[in-house]
Amino acid sequence: MRRKNAIVQQVWKKNERFRTVLNQPSEAVQELPYFSMLPKDEVGLLKWRIYVRERALHDLKFRAQIWQMCKEDVLFFASTFMYIFEPRGEATMMPLMLWTDQCDVLAVWSKYFGHRDLIVPKSRGIGISWMLVVLFLHRWLFFSNIDLALVSKDNDSLDIVNRPATLMGKLDVAFAALPEWAKNDKHGKSILKRTGTQHRFENRLNGAAIVGYASTDEKLRGGRFTAVGFDEVAFYEADVQRMLISAQYVSHCRMFISTYNGTNMFFRLVQEPRTALVVETYWTANPVRWGGAYKFVNGQIQFLDPGYKYPEGYEFIDDGLLRSVWFDQELNRTGSTRAAALEELNGIAAQNSRRMMTKRQEDAAIASGRPAPYYGTIEDGVWIDDADGNYAFWIPPQSKTNIVYIGADPAVGVADAAEAAMTAIDGVTGQVIMSAAFRDCQPIDFARKVVAAAKFLGGTVVINWETTGIGITFTNELKRLNYGLLYQQEDGKLGWHNMDRGEAILFESMRAIADGEVFLSDEKIREQLTQFEYDRENNLLFMGQDSHGDRAMSFAIAWNAAKNRRKAALLSKRRTQDTIQRSGVEYEPEYRAEQENRWMNRFNRGAR
Numbered sequence: 001m002r003r004k005n006a007i008v009q010q011v012w013k014k015n016e017r018f019r020t021v022l023n024q025p026s027e028a029v030q031e032l033p034y035f036s037m038l039p040k041d042e043v044g045l046l047k048w049r050i051y052v053r054e055r056a057l058h059d060l061k062f063r064a065q066i067w068q069m070c071k072e073d074v075l076f077f078a079s080t081f082m083y084i085f086e087p088r089g090e091a092t093m094m095p096l097m098l099w100t101d102q103c104d105v106l107a108v109w110s111k112y113f114g115h116r117d118l119i120v121p122k123s124r125g126i127g128i129s130w131m132l133v134v135l136f137l138h139r140w141l142f143f144s145n146i147d148l149a150l151v152s153k154d155n156d157s158l159d160i161v162n163r164p165a166t167l168m169g170k171l172d173v174a175f176a177a178l179p180e181w182a183k184n185d186k187h188g189k190s191i192l193k194r195t196g197t198q199h200r201f202e203n204r205l206n207g208a209a210i211v212g213y214a215s216t217d218e219k220l221r222g223g224r225f226t227a228v229g230f231d232e233v234a235f236y237e238a239d240v241q242r243m244l245i246s247a248q249y250v251s252h253c254r255m256f257i258s259t260y261n262g263t264n265m266f267f268r269l270v271q272e273p274r275t276a277l278v279v280e281t282y283w284t285a286n287p288v289r290w291g292g293a294y295k296f297v298n299g300q301i302q303f304l305d306p307g308y309k310y311p312e313g314y315e316f317i318d319d320g321l322l323r324s325v326w327f328d329q330e331l332n333r334t335g336s337t338r339a340a341a342l343e344e345l346n347g348i349a350a351q352n353s354r355r356m357m358t359k360r361q362e363d364a365a366i367a368s369g370r371p372a373p374y375y376g377t378i379e380d381g382v383w384i385d386d387a388d389g390n391y392a393f394w395i396p397p398q399s400k401t402n403i404v405y406i407g408a409d410p411a412v413g414v415a416d417a418a419e420a421a422m423t424a425i426d427g428v429t430g431q432v433i434m435s436a437a438f439r440d441c442q443p444i445d446f447a448r449k450v451v452a453a454a455k456f457l458g459g460t461v462v463i464n465w466e467t468t469g470i471g472i473t474f475t476n477e478l479k480r481l482n483y484g485l486l487y488q489q490e491d492g493k494l495g496w497h498n499m500d501r502g503e504a505i506l507f508e509s510m511r512a513i514a515d516g517e518v519f520l521s522d523e524k525i526r527e528q529l530t531q532f533e534y535d536r537e538n539n540l541l542f543m544g545q546d547s548h549g550d551r552a553m554s555f556a557i558a559w560n561a562a563k564n565r566r567k568a569a570l571l572s573k574r575r576t577q578d579t580i581q582r583s584g585v586e587y588e589p590e591y592r593a594e595q596e597n598r599w600m601n602r603f604n605r606g607a608r
Contacts (some may be wrong), residue, residue, distance in 0.1 A: 012116055012275040018108055020195040020285040028107035035075035035103070042097050045079060049095060052080055063181065072141040074110045075103055078134050083177035084127070085164035093177060096134070096502060101285040107130050108279055113139065113253060114226045117276035119269050120527035123283040126343045128257060132229050133170040136210055139226070141182070144206040149220060149228040151213045153236055158212045161196040167231055168212045171201050220247060227253040234258040234266035260343040282347045284322065292325035310423040356540065361514040365526040368519040370394070372605065374445060378456050388591040391436045391453070394521040400458040403427040403565060407558025408465040409550045410443045410474040420446040421550040422453060423525065423563045425558045427565035432521040437551055443470050456484065462487050466553070467495035480562035487561045496560055501540045502553050506532060508563070509556040516567055518559055528552035
């Protein structure tokens with residue numbers, strides 16, 4: 001009980017990851033008490049399984065000891081008693097011979113089972129859905145009165161009794177392959193109560209139950225479970241975000257298992273796991289799929305699986321990917337594409353290589369970022385120190401500024417992830433000097449807050465904002481408040497009109513960070529900038545979970561207004577060298593003299 005209580009009270013670290021490694025058993029495997037005693041070769045393991053089955057028929061003491069060992073060690077149980085169904089080729093039930101990567105996955109799952117959320121991005125074809133069934137069946141057999149839930153895409157993929165193509169059907173065939181004495185009570189009656197219409201798999205002997213749900217089933221919300229397993233969650237057609245919210249309080253252990261399928265919610269879960277443990281397992285850690293692994297480096301082939309005998313005349317492919325014989329066969333199959341292989345085999349979602357912010361830009365943002373020294377609120381023009389305040393300042397709040405540009409991104413402000421955000425940039429130094437964000441803040445209220453912040457900063461403070469959508473209400477309130485310094489575009493229109501989801505101004509702001517024209521003090525803004533990505537159709541998406549990227553957009557809007565003034569300031573401080581280095585970030589870049597008049601003229605047209 002002490003160990004269990006210690007796990008329950010554990011404060012999990014954020015963004016932890018575990019990845020299976022080829023032929024290297026993890027610490028979790030080594031911690032299990034009996035698995036290491038089993039034969040490692042398939043012939044030896046088959047002999048062991050036969051021996052146990054035969055002796056357990058008549059030796060009741062031996063049977064009880066083996067069953068207790070199975071309870072304490074899920075790998076020992078799986079290697080001794082589990083069968084799985086293989087429908088490909090000659091359909092057959094076959095004894096489960098665990099691969100090393102499957103051992104790692106089962107051991108890690110078992111270690112955290114019931115206590116921690118687990119996210120499992122995986123390759124197809126390495127049996128992870130079967131491992132989920134093995135783990136749930138193990139808990140169902142040996143632990144009394146626990147309730148478990150399995151969730152699949154729809155009813156057809158969830159449950160057709162005794163059909164192993166379905167999730168609950170896998171439980172049926174796995175249970176059926178157990179010895180008779182393990183399936184029946186002392187009176188010879190089956191311990192299984194199976195209800196196909198209700199998707200229930202109940203243990204008459206100990207009160208444990210596994211209940212199946214389709215992803216669209218709202219009944220999951222009302223349950224309480226030791227663990228909930230979500231299989232191939234990236235392919236759910238239901239609103240996964242809504243399902244996640246409904247399942248948050250039903251269990252301490254939600255297991256999200258899937259290959260990638262573009263940049264939907266599962267992709268976002270993997271990128272931002274928070275306190276969930278990400279358990280990654282791909283074909284490169286599978287000893288069978290690894291067979292004949294190779295890659296090309298500078299046009300020269302490197303054989304990574306010494307001793308493998310390739311078929312005569314084997315065609316090796318130089319395309320920059322790590323490959324194997326199995327991998328080549330999968331890509332050569334009819335209908336296969338490179339993009340599908342990257343997602344379903346290599347565990348690389350389409351979005352992984354399509355992040356908008358480059359490494360150079362991110363490095364520059366990291367170098368200039370620092371925690372805000374001042375937090376507080378602004379009430380009636382007065383600064384009030386408050387560690388939990390909405391306003392963050394990187395200059396003393398009471399100090400007066402010269403010329404500042406505030407970028408504002410209004411939001412509807414309902415209780416979703418949207419924030420109404422503002423960012424202030426000093427037009428001379430290029431530093432982000434203030435930022436603030438508000439949940440549940442309507443456009444009219446937010447306009448008042450932005451004007452109040454502008455007046456508090458003092459000096460010349462120009463406001464720029466998004467004018468589309470709900471920005472119209474924000475605009476009308478700015479006019480009603482009669483604030484005089486509103487940003488004008490070159491065509492004379494007020495504010496910034498969003499025609500491209502912010503793509504152009506985001507690009508420009510990221511470039512300015514890398515070139516040292518603007519110094520991004522706010523690390524929260526930098527984090528949001530890294531979460532803008534492109535999908536397969538090159539549509540710009542924000543992939544974060546905590547917001548809609550509103551802080552980042554407010555920063556880009558502020559820079560959209562400040563950039564000409566900042567360039568003018570840079571030109572007035574020309575250097576003899578091309579760049580000056582500060583903290584590894586290039587800044588104060590030299591601009592050509594002939595550009596000076598053009599920039600100055602544009603700035604002098606009005607308050608911009």
